Amino acid sequence: MVEALLLALRARDAIDPDEVAIVAGLVDEVAMVPAKRTVLKRGVPLSHSILLIEGMMCRYKDMRNGSRQISAIHVPGDFLDLHGFTLKHLDHDVMALTAAKVAYVPHDRLTRMTEQYPHLTRLFWFLTNLDAAMHREWEVSLGQRSGAARTAHLFCELYTRLALVGKAEPDGFAFPINQTELGECLGMTSVHTNRVLRDLRERGLLDFRRGVAKLLDPEGLKRVAEFDPAYLYLDSRPR
Amino acid sequence: MVEALLLALRARDAIDPDEVAIVAGLVDEVAMVPAKRTVLKRGVPLSHSILLIEGMMCRYKDMRNGSRQISAIHVPGDFLDLHGFTLKHLDHDVMALTAAKVAYVPHDRLTRMTEQYPHLTRLFWFLTNLDAAMHREWEVSLGQRSGAARTAHLFCELYTRLALVGKAEPDGFAFPINQTELGECLGMTSVHTNRVLRDLRERGLLDFRRGVAKLLDPEGLKRVAEFDPAYLYLDSRPR
DNA sequence: CGACGCATTGACTCCCGTCAATAAATGTGG
DNA sequence: CCACATTTATTGACGGGAGTCAATGCGTCG
Incomplete structure (x- = not known):
């Protein structure tokens, strides 16, 4: 449990x-x-x-x-x-x-x-x-990152967190959310979310469709997102 | 101390x-x-x-x-x-x-x-x-509120928090920050921060100049900000 | 007084929201 | 399994809020 x-x-x-x-x-x-x-x-x-x-x-x-x-x-x-x-x-x-x-x-x-x-x-x-x-x-995403970077960042974060508990595939993960909800995470309308997703797909970075996220180019995605997992504190030490 | x-x-x-x-x-x-x-x-x-x-x-x-x-x-x-x-x-x-x-x-x-x-x-x-x-x-401010609303919200929050520790005046408070830094709180450039401040001043809501914030119309400011202090948990109860 | 940081404003651009139409996917009842 | 309804995704046209670049003004202080 x-x-x-x-x-x-x-x-x-x-x-x-x-x-x-x-x-x-x-x-x-x-x-x-x-x-x-x-x-x-x-x-x-x-x-x-x-x-x-x-x-x-x-x-x-x-x-x-x-x-x-x-x-x-x-x-x-x-x-x-x-x-x-x-x-x-x-x-x-x-x-x-x-x-x-x-x-x-x-x-x-x-x-x-x-x-x-x-x-x-x-x-x-x-x-x-x-x-x-x-x-x-x-807050950093919402305040400073562009729509594409912020979207990329969210997918990087979720991939990392899901992998930690064994819920990610090697190249992606199940993410059963629609574009409206995704936009509500990212502070964007569903219309703009759709355009950002198309842009990331065309750039060969991320394919998100029907509740499944495929990281086409994980390193590129991290670069676009300026993703540094330090804030997830994945270091085992006495607390 | x-x-x-x-x-x-x-x-x-x-x-x-x-x-x-x-x-x-x-x-x-x-x-x-x-x-x-x-x-x-x-x-x-x-x-x-x-x-x-x-x-x-x-x-x-x-x-x-x-x-x-x-x-x-x-x-x-x-x-x-x-x-x-x-x-x-x-x-x-x-x-x-x-x-x-x-x-x-x-x-x-x-x-x-x-x-x-x-x-x-x-x-x-x-x-x-x-x-x-x-x-x-x-996050809500950065994702959903307009520049003006998010600025108003920040000033409402700070007024409430400063008043709690006796650092606010009846009509405002000292806030020694420049417009660049204020913009860095709000996810806006200093130029846009300046324009938003002017707008709030012209609407008779908030006067922020030289590190001093005057709440010209606290109720109006709260309305614009959609400020609800519930998230500050100002209720004394056993924890 | 001059240097510097900060505030203010204009002109221009662009990212993203709004409105609207259509397509595609999914669900539901018969 | 089909017909239909509903949800979701996609795209275009247009407008506005916010960024960029740049010039000017202003207050402070050595």
Whole structure:
């Protein structure tokens, strides 16, 4: 159940067998979620956090005019709302992009973890700081990168993160999202997203169609994106 | 020394006197920093976190073409790099916008805090989650808001945060930043920033000149910005 | 007083949004 | 398996917000 989470943690620090058991013991129930379902609404008091086991989800905020900004994409092994443990309610919504499987982690178990297991506490704290690091990189994308570079960057990031939990193919990955939603990640309209995707395809960099991403030229894509995975903290060291 | 931090914490949860002493005891040395100085460089191993006592700073990332994105502004009471405690090195730089006063908090003291004081640990964890919430709101600004709305939003946010630590006047606040740097927060060039500021001034919403921001029409500014302070979590409750 | 940083403005360009039409893919019921 | 509806992708035409380049003005300070 927590295998993907352990892969993510082990990429950042050593986890001993006791800790594996404790992490596994955090999970209460497991549930299935249909695609497109909003699973967390802003402002609602929280009593548990949700670990994504299978599928993909996203965090987003809606504007009054109907537009939407997606602020993060979630892959298996990610918590959707570990930050909700200390925030107590969210400032954003979370929605399933695909049918998904999730595990519930009651906040009282996390509280107990903070009382008894400081190293795991720091690791979980690290996970929320990693979320923030990704948010910062998205700020850079939205503020400074061109449409094409920002699109390329998103695909580089997702490839890296999915590969870490064994969900990527050698040349690409499944990314079941439409162009409207992709545009909502990138701060672009679906029309412009479509044009950017055509441009990247014609340049032999990326082919994204029908929910499948093929990295035609990974190195070229990284170059266009100015992608440096340092912000993903893929170095195992004591935390 | 830690008064502003305590103001920020008390706005979010009750702090008992023992905890005040522990927080005060986290601080090691205090230092002055001249304006424009980069105080933290990405990638450098960290052994302490830095609390901002006086002045303003920012987090930023530089692009290869010389452009820069500022991803956060810091006010007194903010940690510049509390996330560095678990990340161990930063993914961004931090620079002083003004002359500033900072306090060093050794990581080993924070580690001891995680071992002995779970409630304070959760509060400090909360602070980093608050950073992430602000990053998310900036993503929304950069992705969805127009230049004028995003500028208005930034000033609304800063007014709220500065007022919380007693650094705002009734009708505005000191914000010692030039239009180039302001543009780097907003993902715009300095030229366009200038035009947006003129527009907001002519509309009677905001007057920002020579490092001083006057909110001419706070309600109108909030309306233009679609500013909802919920993401700043200004509700005191057990964490 | 002169140098420098910063602010302001104009002219021009272009990336990207808007509006709209059409095609292609997907789903659904009979 | 077909007919139809719905969603999604694609493309064109047009306009506007924001970038670029460049000139000028202004405030500060050694």
